Every structure is written in structure tokens, then in C-alpha cells.
Amino acid sequence: MTFSAERSTMIEFRDIQKYYGDYHALRGINGTIKAGEFFSLLGPSGCGKTTLLRTIAGFEGIDSGAVLIDGKDMKGVPPNVRPTNMVFQSYAIFPHMSVAENVAFGLRRDPRSRAEKASAVEEALQMVGLKGFGARAAHALSGGQRQRVALARALILKPKVLLLDEPLSALDKKMREHMQVELIKLQRQVGITFILVTHDQEEALVMSDRIAVMFEGQIAQLADPETLYRRPNSKKVADFIGTMNFLPCSVLSEAGGRIEIEAQGLGRVTLTEDQAPPPRGESPVVGLRPETLTLLYPGQTTAERVVGGKVDEAIYFGDMTYYDVYLDGTDIEVRLSMRNVPGRPILDVGEQVKVAWSPEALVLFR
Amino acid sequence: MMKAPGLRLYAMLYLLVLYAPILVLPLFAFNDASIVAFPLAGFTTKWFGEMWQDPNLGIALRNSLIIALSTATLATVLGIFAARSSVRYQWPGKPIVMGAIMLPLVLPEMIVAMALLVILLSLGVPLSIFTIIMGHVLICMPFAVAILTSAFQSLDRSFEEAAMDLGETPWSTFRLIVLPLVMPGILSSFLITFTISIDEFIISNFLGSGRPILSVYIFGQFRFPAKVPAMLALGTILVCFSILLLIIAEYFRRRGVARIGGKDTGGFL
Numbered sequence: 001m002t003f004s005a006e007r008s009t010m011i012e013f014r015d016i017q018k019y020y021g022d023y024h025a026l027r028g029i030n031g032t033i034k035a036g037e038f039f040s041l042l043g044p045s046g047c048g049k050t051t052l053l054r055t056i057a058g059f060e061g062i063d064s065g066a067v068l069i070d071g072k073d074m075k076g077v078p079p080n081v082r083p084t085n086m087v088f089q090s091y092a093i094f095p096h097m098s099v100a101e102n103v104a105f106g107l108r109r110d111p112r113s114r115a116e117k118a119s120a121v122e123e124a125l126q127m128v129g130l131k132g133f134g135a136r137a138a139h140a141l142s143g144g145q146r147q148r149v150a151l152a153r154a155l156i157l158k159p160k161v162l163l164l165d166e167p168l169s170a171l172d173k174k175m176r177e178h179m180q181v182e183l184i185k186l187q188r189q190v191g192i193t194f195i196l197v198t199h200d201q202e203e204a205l206v207m208s209d210r211i212a213v214m215f216e217g218q219i220a221q222l223a224d225p226e227t228l229y230r231r232p233n234s235k236k237v238a239d240f241i242g243t244m245n246f247l248p249c250s251v252l253s254e255a256g257g258r259i260e261i262e263a264q265g266l267g268r269v270t271l272t273e274d275q276a277p278p279p280r281g282e283s284p285v286v287g288l289r290p291e292t293l294t295l296l297y298p299g300q301t302t303a304e305r306v307v308g309g310k311v312d313e314a315i316y317f318g319d320m321t322y323y324d325v326y327l328d329g330t331d332i333e334v335r336l337s338m339r340n341v342p343g344r345p346i347l348d349v350g351e352q353v354k355v356a357w358s359p360e361a362l363v364l365f366r
Numbered sequence: 367m368m369k370a371p372g373l374r375l376y377a378m379l380y381l382l383v384l385y386a387p388i389l390v391l392p393l394f395a396f397n398d399a400s401i402v403a404f405p406l407a408g409f410t411t412k413w414f415g416e417m418w419q420d421p422n423l424g425i426a427l428r429n430s431l432i433i434a435l436s437t438a439t440l441a442t443v444l445g446i447f448a449a450r451s452s453v454r455y456q457w458p459g460k461p462i463v464m465g466a467i468m469l470p471l472v473l474p475e476m477i478v479a480m481a482l483l484v485i486l487l488s489l490g491v492p493l494s495i496f497t498i499i500m501g502h503v504l505i506c507m508p509f510a511v512a513i514l515t516s517a518f519q520s521l522d523r524s525f526e527e528a529a530m531d532l533g534e535t536p537w538s539t540f541r542l543i544v545l546p547l548v549m550p551g552i553l554s555s556f557l558i559t560f561t562i563s564i565d566e567f568i569i570s571n572f573l574g575s576g577r578p579i580l581s582v583y584i585f586g587q588f589r590f591p592a593k594v595p596a597m598l599a600l601g602t603i604l605v606c607f608s609i610l611l612l613i614i615a616e617y618f619r620r621r622g623v624a625r626i627g628g629k630d631t632g633g634f635l
Contacts, residue, residue, distance in 0.1 A: 059527055079530045092528035096546045106532035157532065 100134030265327030445510030517551025
């Protein structure tokens, strides 16, 4: 659910360039993050996402360009006076202080009375589900609890922007999934702009209103999760987000917003304009996601188009089975996923199958 | 555990050779004879009283304490600056400057002492307690910097960033976060440099121009055979004092480690 269009701009990047010596870390970052948005910076390690987050916090200077927070240029503004707070990857819970002292740390310069501050701390701890933990020593906490303390400590200052640097990467899978949901709820509750850095595409898709996918110091695509998943603007983004099958193809004609292609294994297909992001001069391929392909079991019919194939591999995941299928008449293998429901036995390797697909699911990269 | 009786025996012999001479100290300090030789004559505590007959001992002790406390404080404070700057910042000539600080570790102390003496005399600086402190700081700096560098290195940088992020200035961050977390290192540095200064002889002898300094005083007393038992008594007190200091330091170090929930990576004991 996004109302991005109506929201005001909270952060604006203007052609940011950043070098570490000879290394060009940020190569012309442009974009805006809206107020109240859950925004993610997603990319492989070394893509500059953490560097970009740290330029917002003020821990990294930039060589040219500008970072604007709530309309103000942050040039020369040190981290301690920026309207941002950060949850560090290591959480950075001060080990020589109690939980309450950690949470209250940012209130040192707050003119409120001691009692008022104490109740603010208690309120913050309650918000992150750590009511009554105030007196605990910081080192006696589990990973998940540390993260909650880090959240409470950052949120107690009511920043305009909360920066989260891979906050879930140190947690185990169950805890991570739990915290993803908690973070989303927390963000809705406080209404603060959250900016999350992550290399986990699933995490970004689950949590974000919008995502900036970064490669090599540049934003490759900035879009909402659904657009990013269904209509990636390049093969690289498509490959990074989830799984996508790529089939070589040739463009036959292009007229009136319709593109006629001949794809290996699929034959002739007509695509609409929105299925073809701007050309990049690469050799053309069409991409399609595993879940847009369906195995037809004996007796099943479909309105979709059908192609024959042979099962090369069946990978069982419990709720799902992934099949790698060779398309008839080609040496191209596609991966497709089927939900394991009654009436759908797991197919054997070598079995001949029919695969249903529809042209709307294709994306053309060229 | 691997069984190696040969190695165990070797280790025990090693410890014996290392510590037996020190155990001789109290043995003869309580011996009722002015000659240090077996058989023992009988038990007495008179040497502990006798050594205070010489007013120079009191002066020497006071001088040495002033020197050691000043040296430990100066070397540790300067060491904090040097270690922090070396760990956190990049500046031109850093390897040369840090190398120069560590150099006294491998320079023969005799040469350092002589060189200092020649320069001080040629500059017309009067020899005093201050010149000894200066010399001691010079030779203590490598130890202080080595200890403090490792303390600063083990400090996660994100602690400081978190404090600044939460509204603190660089200075208040240093005071509220960095200092408390490197305090065990500061304490170690202080104690080590204090100990080095207290028993340092060469510089104290060269730059003190005959002032009573504990190490120089003890050395001088050994010229008189009759004074030897009293000096052994003094030595006994110093050994006990050292052990006490070590225990106190270790207590605070362990308490510090436990308080921040860190992993104990070994201290003095």
C-alpha cells in the first residue's frame, strides 16, 4: 500500500560522487525518499549502499553533489546535529551501560526532568517489546534484544529519518522473519521515514514501500517491490531480485506499441510496450519468473500457451517443488515452481511434460 | 591434555630457577645474622626496623614515588594521545613517528642515559628529579603506547559513531564512551610504567646527580656488608608491595571485563 505520490520529499540525493582514494564508490546518485516511507537500499556487497546510508547520517563526506534532508543541504552538518538516527549492523550497544542508560543516552542534552526522561525510556522500551528490561546489563541480552535496544535508543529521539544498516543480518532465520514484521509494524506506528540497507532481496521486498537497487555505486532501478519484481528494467536487476529464466530471442518487428519477437523454445510472441524496458544495446533475451510457468498434469487443459519439455531435475522444498525442464527442440533449461497440493505428485527426472505460459509474464531485455 | 613428563619437569625447573632467588630475599631478611650465608641463625624482625635508621631511605622512597607517579601519569597520558592518533587517524609520516616512539625499546639504556646527560649538561639544564622523570617517560613510552594501542584497536568504531549519532560531540563521545571502554588498558599502562620507573637504575643514576633514588640507594648500600640484611628486608617489602599491586590491578581488570561482558583474553594473572 503506497501513497508515494501524495507524500512530501524527506531526502533528496543530487548527483552524489564519492571516492575512496582511486576507488569510485558512489557514481552519481540521484533520487528522492519520501516522508514516512519504508525505503530500502538493496544490492550486493560493495555496491555502495552502506556508504550512501552513511552519507545521510553524516559519517561519510561526499566529493560532489548534495544530500538534502527535509529540504536542507547537509553539507558541513556533523552527525550529532542531523535529524537522523541509526541502528548499526553491530547494534553498537554501549557495553558499560545498562539497557535503560543505553536508551536514555540520546536524552542527555534534553532539558526535560529526570522523571520525564525515565518515563520516555520506559515508553520506548515498551514500544520495542522490552518493557521491564531497563535495569539489565547490556551484555546480558540476546541478539534480538540488542537490536530492540538499538531501535529504542534511536527512536527515543524522534528523528525525521531512521537509518538501519543491515539490522537483521546477525539474527537467525526465524528471528529475522519475526523482526521483519515487527519493524514494519513499528514503522507504521511511529510514521518515521525508515531507510534500510540490505543485501537480502527477499527482506527488501517484504518490508519496503520502495527499493533502490544498487550496483557498482549507481542506482540501477528505484521502484516499488511489485514493479521491481514484475518489471525489472535490466537483466542484472532481474537476476538479482528472485529467480528469472532468460531465453534468447530476436526482435522481428516493432510498431504501434507492440513488439513481435521470436523466442527460443517459446516461438513467436507479441509483447506490449510496457514489457520492454529501454534498450541497453545487449543481445535480446526474454525473462520469465518460475511461478509464471505451470506444469500441466495429465487431463489438465489451459487457455495459456503450451510448450513441451523434459524434466531434468526436481528439487523438493516441502511447500514447493522446483523443476528444471528442457524445452523441446532447444538446449534451454527453464526453472519453474509448483505448489505441492494434493493431486500433484512429484514428477520424475526424465518425464515428458507440458508447460503452460502466458505472454503477459514476459519481459524483454535488449 | 597431552602427557609430557619431560616438559612438565622442565617447566618446574624453569620456575624454580626464576623464583628461588626471590624467595631467598625474605629468608635472610628474617635471619638473625649480619652475614648472608647458611646455616640460618634464628628469626628476627630487627632488620625491618634498622633500615629506617638511615634518613636517606625515606628521602629515596619519596623521590622514587614522585618520579614513578609522575612518569606513569605522563607516559600514560601521552600514550593515550599517541595510541588514539595512531589507531584512528591517517597522517603523513605516521610510521616514522610511531617508530621513533617505540625506538627506546631496542636502544641500549646506557647509551640513552649518557646521551641525555651530555645534552642536558651542554644545555646547562640542572640535573634534578625532573630530568629523571623526563628520561623515564622516554623509556616508558613504548610500553604505554603498545598497551594502549591494543586497547584502542579492540574498540569497535561503531560505538563512537553511535554516540555521535545520538547527539554527542567528538569530545563528549571520547569522555563518555571511549575512555570508560579503554580504562583497563589505561590502568595496565599506568601500572607497568610505574613499575618500570620504580626499579629503573641507569637513568636515575646518570641524571639524578647523586640524589637519593630508591634503586640507586639500594645499589649504594650494598657496598656496606653490614647493611645487606636491611636491604633484603627492604627488598622483601617491595616484593610484597608489587604482588599486592598486581592483585589489585587484576581485580579491577577482571571486574571491568565482567561488567562489559567481554571475553577475558588474559591479563596480568
